[in-house]
Amino acid sequence: MYKVLVTDGISQTGLKCLVDHANFIVERQPTLPTDELKKIIGDYDALIVRSQTKVTGELLEAAGRLRVIARAGVGVDNIDVNAATKKGIIVINAPGANTIAATEHTLAMMLAMARKIPQAHQKTSCGEWDRNSFKGVELYKKTLGVVGMGKIGTEVAKRAKGFGMNILGFDPYLTEDRAKKLGITKASLDLIAAEADFITIHTPLTNDTRGIINDEFLSKTKKGVRFVNCARGGIIDEKALVRAIQSGHVAGAALDVFEKEPVADPELLQNPNIIVTPHLGASTVEAQEKVAEEVSAEIVEIFEKQSIQNAVNMPQMSGETQAKLQPYLVLGDQVGQLVIQLLKNSAPTKIEINYYGDLIDEDTELLTRTMLRGVLSYHLSDSVNLINVLHLLKEQGVSYNVQKNATNKGFANYLELSVSQGDETARIGATVLNGYGARIVKINQYRIDVKPEKYLLYIKHQDVPGMIGKVGSLLGDYQINIGTMQVGRTEVGGEAIMVLTLDKTLGTEVSRELVQIPGLDEAQFLELSNVDTFDAGRIEPQAVESV
Structure with a gap:
């Protein structure tokens, strides 16, 4: 018999599959202080909480038999995930249970904004009958731009079609075939800016999406466009949005x-053309029941079938294996992050991993997942972790293949990762050299020797005299210091590459000037989120949207 402790206000209906299961005993307690919870936690195999209970490292020290902590919701800020990971405790959440709630809230916000319902309600409830100030617009035959065609974005698009709207969908993983099946048009951000009457946001908050709706994007939009954001704060530059509304270019926002x-910003709260709600996307009775149902079902799967889908911490491995593979886990994550950027930020449809040397005798499952996570994290951010990465690959229709090769590549251990979309392929080969550390030794067909650093500049150019000097001179003009520079070529006078490590980020203006150098074909800035360690703490819960 497995004992499950439920604290906080968890839906009783949602717990039904656990309560009715013959192998589980479910006990409910009110939210308890840590000291009180410590006295009883040692008797339980699983713990289900919402946001009130604080699952600290101190508490987990007393949890001798605890195997699963379930958060009936998305965020796990109240759970010490690192402490749980160290003790081998699986932490799960319910990332998909709020899809319908967030979808319907998005449509509600869009309608409320289009018909000025909150403003009209406020004035009418104050006793003023004003029919002239609140003339709205119809959704029928308007164009809706959906930025992020994951679960929520897809459901929004389906429902918006019911209003007779034309849908433009943007997502790096949206294929022409899937768009056709949904009855929408696959579009670029520029096309959405140019044609959309309404734009709704449904992406995770990543370095790539932060501030994606900014002054530059807004300047490309139609006059009178309206915005909805029920995904994550920070995707829209709020100051830029306010300026565009005040100028009259943007008609409104929800x-x-x-x-x-x-x-607390009065420019947002007091603007008559902006309607606001206090992060209510998942706040429905049904959503709260679903999160309880989802974690309850997964607890049964974990204990009965050892099947895990929504864990937010890393899988376990022996200390000996982890010590041996530790430098490759760091390197694998970095290679994954870099290779997807070399694919020009496109979403891959095919991934191939090859291992050589002594690595073929190791259990490389964690290393494989680490590289795959590095690839997907560029677009999916913290919504991808070491547990769900294979599930997300399948969900997105991305095929992957892993091979272990007995042939020698000139290194004791060598790994190679390639990502493809259509005819485009990006490939990185890497190794760890005794005494020298991690090295990228191949980029596409070019031999190279680069230590992974946070800021890298990849340049493709013609192998002609003076090229290195021109690049160095231009970067110097912008006060950008070069750490190292490595050059690779396949033949004298042909195409070549150079990879530079930099001390700081590279602006778009510098990139534009670099490609003006005669004979320089391509300049791409690459950035790594982690450089020195394999960061288990980076395995975070899924965001509001999972693309």
């Missing part, structure tokens, strides 16, 4: 999420 919460 915001459920904000850069800082609770929001």
Whole structure:
């Protein structure tokens, strides 16, 4: 018999599959202080909480038999995930249970904004009958741009079609075939800016999506466009949005999420053309039941079938294996992050991993997942972790293949990762050299020797005299210091590459000037999120949207 402790206000209906299961005993307690919870936690195999109970490292020290901590919701800020990981405790959440709630809230916000319902309600409830100030617009035959065609974005698009809207969908993983099946048009961000009457956001918050709706994007939009954001604060540059509304270019906005919460900015709260709600996307009775149902079902799967889908911490491995593979885990994550950027930020449809040397005798499952996570994290951010990465690959229709090769590549251990979309392929080969550390030794067909650093500049050019000097001179003009520079070529006078490590980020203006150098064909800035360690703490819960 497995004993499950339930604290906080968890839906009783949602717990039904656990309560009715013959192999589980479910006991409910009110939210308890850590000291009180410590006295009883040692008797339980699983713990289900919402946000009130604080699952600290101190508490987990007393949890001798605890195997699973379930958060009936998305965020796990109240759970010490690292402490749980060290003790081998699986932490799970319910990332998909709020899809319908967030979808319907998005449509509600869009309608409320289009018909000025909150403003009209406020004035009418104050006793003023004003029918002239609140003339709205119809959704029928308008164009809706959906930025992020994951679960929520897809459901929004389906429902918006019911209003007779034309749908433009942007997502790096959206294929022409899937768009056709949904009855929408696959579009670029520029096309959405140019043609959309309404734009709704449904992406995770990543370095790539932060501030994606900014002054430059807004300048490309139609006059009178309206925005909805029920995904994550920070995707829209709020100051830029306010400026565009004040100028009259943007007609309005409906915001459920904000850069800082609770929001206090009067320019957002007091603007008559902006309607706001306090992060209510998942706040429905049904959603709260679903999160309880989802974690309850997964607890049964974990204990009965050892099947895990929504864990937010890393899988376990022996200390000996982890010590041996540790430098390759760091390197694998870095290679994954870099190779997807070399694919020009496109989403891959095919991934291939090859191992050589002594690595073929090791259990490389964690290393494989680490590289795959590095690839997907560029677009999916913290919504991808070491547990769900294979599930997400399947969900997105990305094929992957792993091979262990007995042939020698000139190194004791060598790994090679390639990602492809259509005819485009990006490939990186890497190794760890005794006494020298991690090295990238191949990029596409070029031999190279580069230590992974946070800021890298990849340049493709013609192998002609003076090229290195011109690049160095231009970077110097912008006060950008070069750490190292490595050059690779396949033949004298032909195409070549150079890879530079930099001390700081590279602006778009510098990139534009670099490609003006005669004979320089391509300049791409690459950035790594982690450089020195395999960061288990980076395995975070899924964001509001999972692309």
